Amino acid sequence: MDALIALVLIVAMFAILGAxxxxxxAVLGVAWIGMELFTTRPGGDALxxxxxxxxxxxxxxxLPxxxxxxxxLLKTRLSEGLFRGLAP
Structure with a gap:
């Protein structure tokens, strides 16, 4: 049964990417499809x-x-001054 679930989700992924x-x-869509088809919890809520x-x-x-x-550092050219100061 697990192989069938994996096969269905892989086919869905390739179909969505092919579109x-x-x-x-596409990953979000396949995750939603998997949650809707194979769990009892509502997929939208879990997602x-x-x-x-x-x-x-x-x-x-x-990160930001x-x-x-x-x-x-780039716009103020501060990094340029720092690198010039570190150069021998």
């Missing part, structure tokens, strides 16, 4: 809680701040 849908949306739990973590806060810090 030209973006990879992230919403999972996505919210993943995106609301403090770990992801560092790190990119913003790099942009500030």
């Amino acid at each position: 030209g849908v973006w990879i992230g949306i 919403a809680l999972t996505v919210w739990g993943s995106l609301s973590s403090w770990t992801l806060t560092a 701040l790190f990119i913003w810090m790099g942009e500030i």
